[in-house]
Amino acid sequence: MRVYLPCTLPALAAAVEAGGLGPAPLIGYAVTPALTEWYASGDIEELEYVALTEAARASLRMLAADRADGVDAPPRRVVIAVEVPDRSVIVRAELEERARVQLSDVVPMTKVAAVHVDDLDAAADVDAALAALPAADEGDDDARFTVDGAEAHELMWYATQEIPDLLRP
Template identity: 50%
Template sequence: MRVYLPATIAMLRKLDTEGEFAPVSGTGFALTPALRESYTSGDTEELEYAALLDAARASLRLMAAERENGEKEPARRAVVSADVDDVTLRPDLDVAVVRLGGPVPRGRIAAVHVDTAEAEEPVLAAAEVIDAADLGDEDAEFTLGEAEDHELAWYAVQELPFFLELL
């Protein structure tokens, strides 16, 4: 199953050095039966993109937590897409949520999706208000939308060391 795993730049650096990606609490997002049922239309590609966007939003939460702990990496959403077999569906959490059985080795990673430099300011602003947006604050939701207007760039896993070096 193709899964989309929320990440941060610091987590991508760890992936690069350790050769595997350990999602926080084993949590990822995927095109699950519950996600498919929640949409009235859309092909597989469109629904997988919806799961990727859920992972990108979760990336904001991870970034906010890192920044509270003093992390100073660039403010860019990151998502690791991988093909894994050991997945448990978690519709009790959300329609696209899955739980992985363990870390994902580099060889199972299909791509890495990361914001471009132009998105840093709105992404940082969104990370600061993500909790308020979740609680229904309309201004925070607008700020979140500004960040989500930016498309994530696609990188092959082989490009990751070069990408990180150029940050």
């Protein structure tokens, strides 16, 4: 099953060094029965795009948490696409996150299919979204608009052999 794992560049570097993504359980996003039912008219590519978008939202929150912890995380959302056995996926879909799943196992880097990362041009909008996130969570419509501005940027696709290039300063 294809699962999209939210990440950050520092966390990706740590995963590469460790040889895998973990520890388990890991929260990810995938095409779940709830997502398929909610988006009944969508084909598999559209459903996977929705799951990828939800993972990108979670990546923004991971960036905010990293920065709150003093981690020097570049303002780029990161989503790692992995192929894992269906048996290791537990559906945790909730009303707001219909694609949410939990992985019960550590994911070795050999299971990474691709990495999706914001282009450098998105940095200013991602920084603005990070600053607006607390107010958006409080219901501020202007702040929500700013957070949504980061989503206007498509994540770029990178093959696994390009990961070292992404991690170079």
